[in-house]
Amino acid sequence: MEALSIIKDEHRNLWRIAITVEQVIAEMERDRKVEEAFLTSVLDYFEHFMDGCHHRKEDEHLFRVLRQRADAAAPLLDRLQAEHRNGPQNLAALRRQLADTVAGRSTIGGLTEAFRLYLNDQKAHIKSEERDIYGLASEVLTPADWAEIDAAFLDNDDPVFGSAARAEFRELFHKVASLAPVSVGLGASSAGELQSAASQPDVLLSVANLESSYGRIKALKGISIEVRRGETVALVGANGAGKTTFLRSLSGVQPMSGRILFDGEDISKLRADQRMRRGICQSPEGRQVFGPLSIEDNLRLGAYTQPKAQVEGDLEKIYTMFPILKEKRKLPAGTLSGGQQQMLAIGRALMGRPKLLLLDEPSMGLAPLLVEEVFNVVKALKAQGMSIILAEQNAFSALALADRGYVLETGSVTLTGTGRELIEDEQVRAAYLGM
Template identity: 50%
Template sequence: MAMFSVEDLSVHYGYVTALKNVSLTAERGQIVSIIGSNGAGKTSLLRTISGLVKPVHGRITFMDKALPHQAHKIVGLGIVHVPEGRGTFSGLTIQDNLLVGGYRFRGGQLHQDLVEQYELFPLLKHRKTQFAGTLSGGEQQMLAISRGLMSKPKILLLDEPSLGLAPLVVNQVYDVIRRIRDSDITIILVEQNARKALSICDKAYVLENGEIRATGTGGELLSSDLVKKAYLGQ
């Protein structure tokens, strides 16, 4: 059985179907990409996994156990959501944002976690007393990812990490994503930047109108006629 699985998941907003019988799996240390256009249901999928939306039916399991519906319990199990739009606390410093992410930990553990984040993101260390609201978009994205890592995730849910960023900054963000994967953390990556997402992942799913339309490795989907036509502009 997979470390993490979603089985026949359906989500409705009133009379609108956001997800219909969606199934996917992820293993330890994998990057699993979810690509699709606006309104395909990508964000709804992550919000359901993280407990912010309740499904109509379906099952989510992690380490052979059903996932609870309460978001704080899901974080406690090691599934952490970095939302679209970054969601940093603009009136707090970089370091205080990180401390919020590590709220479950105390003392020496928390200090060591800060040290590790500053090693991964040297820019944040140099500006740790700067208010998050004064950072650039790319810097805020780095802070959002780092704050998520402070919760010691086993699975990191990333929603559109490249949105609105310059190409050079996107490359920097994706370098960080690779390094996180190399530390044995599973990443479920939602992206509209299909080429970038497929180039980095171990497995990918195409989500259209709330349904899975295709799945395969990143390389397989990069060469798929469906993906080339709909998402790569070929």
């Protein structure tokens, strides 16, 4: 059922944007300032992605076949598809109201209320599909039905559903993330409301009793953590707590014992290259770029497990994210500044198309302004729905960005909770936040 997985991933992105817009319009009411560029980018994304592609995929494939198999579903499908048809005119009305507010012809309060009504309708629509449609589809559609639907959703040559269209939508999503006010982070933990209380969390990584040693010294002492899809998890702790050893154990370059389940597969015994092929990619501590090689060659090395046909397009995406790397792409990587090398290390990891990105001390040794820039990059990746483990000594910045966090001390997990809970924990504040 690849189609359902794709639709649910798209719903998560739409939900993240909705949560973020709600935060932005609350700030607009407080500050009396219209975030025109951000709201325009959101409306562009909804128009091109949701109304132009997402709804069309559902209508033409999943909903069409479901009508044939379940007569009782017709009233519900009629309502959902009517909401699909009304989408463009509702967006057009929001655009007009945004223009009127910027021009002073309408109030900020009227604009924010209109956006709230629209977002509430979209969230109710998503909930209805996930609650009422997917379970029914799983029951009544045949394997042949799913084969037909999945083939349509996975067709890379299709101009609407194919890889070129997906690249366009990723760029639109990244634009939304980059234009969001600094105070707002996408992918808030409240996005989890999409899952019913009875459903199981969508766990991407589950680690149980992981241990690792350097000779006779045990560096990790039975660590157990989990990471859900689209989640940013922070590992915080003092130097020597085991953060780097843990990430190296996950990526396969550090001997370990214990159990690692990744995307439903036990990878505990797999080599590092096999783990990377499954989607675990690491930006290591200290950058570790190949200094004599060019910047572009460093990036291409990150894609050595990927099909050659997609490498050029992925390079351009990295250059869009980090323009300085494109400007200097023919120069040796060793000529870059520390901050630029960190961008290169992150870009190299992204070239592997990670399902899970491991970031080990990305702010280490950087000036404060560059630290902020690195965390903005992490925020943008989080906004795109990427699953991230962020190991950082800069505990406040890491926990402020993270959905959840784990505190490590001498190779053991001593505390866990949401990022906000850990920031507010007196023990964490005293030991790691200087408060």
